[in-house]
Amino acid sequence: xxxxxxxxxxxxxxxxxxxxxxxxxxxxxxxxxxxxxxxxxxxxxxxxxxxxxxxxxxxxxxxxxxxxxxxxxxxxxxxxxxxxxxxxxxxxxxxxxxxxxxxxxxxxxxxxxxxxxxxxxxxxxxxxxxxxxxxxxxxxxxxxxxxxxxxxxxxxxxx
Amino acid sequence: xxxxxxxxxxxxxxxxxxxxxxxxxxxxxxxxxxxxxxxxxxxxxxxxxxxxxxxxxxxxxxxxxxxxxxxxxxxxxxxxxxx
Numbered sequence: 001x002x003x004x005x006x007x008x009x010x011x012x013x014x015x016x017x018x019x020x021x022x023x024x025x026x027x028x029x030x031x032x033x034x035x036x037x038x039x040x041x042x043x044x045x046x047x048x049x050x051x052x053x054x055x056x057x058x059x060x061x062x063x064x065x066x067x068x069x070x071x072x073x074x075x076x077x078x079x080x081x082x083x084x085x086x087x088x089x090x091x092x093x094x095x096x097x098x099x100x101x102x103x104x105x106x107x108x109x110x111x112x113x114x115x116x117x118x119x120x121x122x123x124x125x126x127x128x129x130x131x132x133x134x135x136x137x138x139x140x141x142x143x144x145x146x147x148x149x150x151x152x153x154x155x156x157x158x159x
Numbered sequence: 160x161x162x163x164x165x166x167x168x169x170x171x172x173x174x175x176x177x178x179x180x181x182x183x184x185x186x187x188x189x190x191x192x193x194x195x196x197x198x199x200x201x202x203x204x205x206x207x208x209x210x211x212x213x214x215x216x217x218x219x220x221x222x223x224x225x226x227x228x229x230x231x232x233x234x235x236x237x238x239x240x241x242x
Contacts, residue, residue, distance in 0.1 A: 122239060
């Protein structure tokens with residue numbers, strides 16, 4: 001039942017994270033991982049690079065809290081989260097969320113829940129460089145809606 | 160002393176990332192602190208009252224009527240856009 005949260009400038013190795021999720025626990029029946037990448041376009045403009053700022057300290061607390069909420073909702077073994085900060089380029093990996101559990105329903109649900117809340121609650125901000133100059137990315141309403149749908153009661157499915 | 164932090168668009172618009180401030184007697188909540196800082200000029204007022212601005216006290220998002228006792232870490236920032 002470990003939770004690993006890392007905020008770092010360096011890139012990460014998804015395969016290594018996957019191996020860490022499978023390690024030493026024969027009770028695990030499912031692993032779900034998500035990797036978010038940097039797109040080369042946004043709001044109709046081509047984006048050449050991205051800078052990610054964060055609120056050190058609060059970021060880790062919010063992510064811990066999101067993991068705690070996920071554990072209260074689903075039966076989970078490990079949770080591993082990595083979020084990068086600093087300068088990024090198109091196709092770079094930005095975020096990793098990996099969850100292991102006995103059954104796939106819990107892992108699918110928890111992984112999506114964690115990403116939806118990470119996007120709307122964790123204090124990260126993106127500034128993107130386009131041909132028109134540098135601009136801060138606006139929050140999306142669709143992300144708020146994605147996190148709000150978890151407020152409706154759901155039941156954990158066993159598979 | 161309050162430790163006040165500004166992030167992302169706000170820190171750019173205010174040209175300030177961090178400052179220390181002795182809590183004035185007339186300020187007892189996060190909302191009153193925002194009002195006080197906003198009196199520094201239109202730039203401060205507009206930045207701190209722009210759509211969706213959030214305040215966190217001791218690294219937890221708070222309401223605008225959250226009481227302050229004067230030695231907290233208070234952060235102002237725009238809606239988050241990570242992930």
